[in-house]
Amino acid sequence: MLSCKxxxxxxxxxxxxxxxxxxxxxxxxxxxxxxxxxxxxxxxxAVQDLSALFFRSRxxxxxxxxxxxxxxxxxxxxxxxxxxx
Amino acid sequence: xPSGGAAGSALAPYLASEPQQWVERHGxxxxxxxxxxxxxxxxxxxxxxxxxxxxxxxxxxxRGQASERTWLIGxxxxxxxxxxxxxxxEESISSADTDDPDLDELYKQNGHWQxxxxxxxxxPSQLMEQQEFWDVFRRCLASLPERVAAxxxxxxxxxxxxxxxxxELGISSTNLWVLLHRARARLRRCLELKWFGKAQEEKD
Numbered sequence: 078m079l080s081c082k083x084x085x086x087x088x089x090x091x092x093x094x095x096x097x098x099x100x101x102x103x104x105x106x107x108x109x110x111x112x113x114x115x116x117x118x119x120x121x122x123a124v125q126d127l128s129a130l131f132f133r134s135r136x137x138x139x140x141x142x143x144x145x146x147x148x149x150x151x152x153x154x155x156x157x158x159x160x161x162x
Numbered sequence: 163x164p165s166g167g168a169a170g171s172a173l174a175p176y177l178a179s180e181p182q183q184w185v186e187r188h189g190x191x192x193x194x195x196x197x198x199x200x201x202x203x204x205x206x207x208x209x210x211x212x213x214x215x216x217x218x219x220x221x222x223x224x225r226g227q228a229s230e231r232t233w234l235i236g237x238x239x240x241x242x243x244x245x246x247x248x249x250x251x252e253e254s255i256s257s258a259d260t261d262d263p264d265l266d267e268l269y270k271q272n273g274h275w276q277x278x279x280x281x282x283x284x285x286p287s288q289l290m291e292q293q294e295f296w297d298v299f300r301r302c303l304a305s306l307p308e309r310v311a312a313x314x315x316x317x318x319x320x321x322x323x324x325x326x327x328x329x330e331l332g333i334s335s336t337n338l339w340v341l342l343h344r345a346r347a348r349l350r351r352c353l354e355l356k357w358f359g360k361a362q363e364e365k366d
Contacts, residue, residue: 080269080272080273080274081269081273081274081275082266082269082273082274083273085343085347086339086340086343089339089342089343089346089347090339090342090343092342092346093317093324093338093339093342094324094325094335113274113275113278113279114275114279116278116279116280116281117275117279117350120279120280120282120350120353120354121346121347121350123282124346124349124350124353125318125346127289127299127353128303128314128318128319128349129318129319131296131299131300131303132198132315132319133319135194135198136194136195136198142190142191142194142197142198143190143193143194143197143198143206144190144193144194145185145189145190145193145207145210146203149193149203149207150185150189152207152211153185153189153207153210153211153214154182154185156211156214156215157181157182157184157185157214157215157218158182160181160215160218161180161181161182161218
């Protein structure tokens with residue numbers, strides 16, 4: 078019988094690969110019996126989705142992002158100028 | 163004299179601009195991309211620098227298969243991965259990476275939850291508008307240990323398959339899964355404490 082602590086770890090692992098049959102069965106059985114871990118599973122999935130959303134909106138420039146300092150810009154530009162034609 | 167260099171655009175006809183224009187066109191975008199993943203200004207700048215230099219060398223091979231920005235970001239991603247791989251090579255995964263007393267204390271001695279996870283079901287479309295939420299999220303992300311955060315963003319954000327992450331970084335699957343579990347569990351815990359838990363209290 079899995080503990081909730083073990084189930085939490087397996088739940089995370091199941092997001093990264095297909096669990097071996099025995100572990101998959103144990104996890105499924107535990108989730109059937111444990112509403113706390115079912116709630117945890119919902120939360121972990123939400124965290125995945127929110128993380129992807131967070132990064133993608135920033136990567137695509139829709140939200141405030143970091144900017145190079147004027148010094149950093151200058152350093153980069155000088156370096157490129159040195160290495161270009 | 164730059165190695166392999168000659169007249170620029172004649173040999174790189176598919177690129178929209180010359181390297182000298184890249185800092186202005188792409189500097190901030192690349193810097194932001196790196197900052198989200200490494201969180202340190204100096205490290206991010208160094209990575210952008212490495213990416214630009216590598217791109218200058220590689221630009222003759224570019225065949226217009228993607229936009230110039232996408233191509234540069236791709237090179238930057240590789241530089242980020244290279245750095246992470248070096249880190250794991252120089253300092254192998256240890257209990258400092260895998261142990262987590264904050265997570266352990268969420269469970270009782272027998273492995274059951276101390277406190278039942280809450281019932282938050284965030285609606286992403288509603289949360290999108292709430293800047294306060296994303297400020298909390300950013301702080302939760304920033305509180306992750308550096309290597310845990312880096313591996314998490316590679317796997318979850320850049321959507322790299324598990325075994326490919328292991329291969330790229332030179333770490334075992336088991337270690338990868340433990341690191342990812344730490345990332346997810348810590349983020350969940352942080353969000354429950356700092357946002358959703360409070361929302362629940364306010365409802366009661």
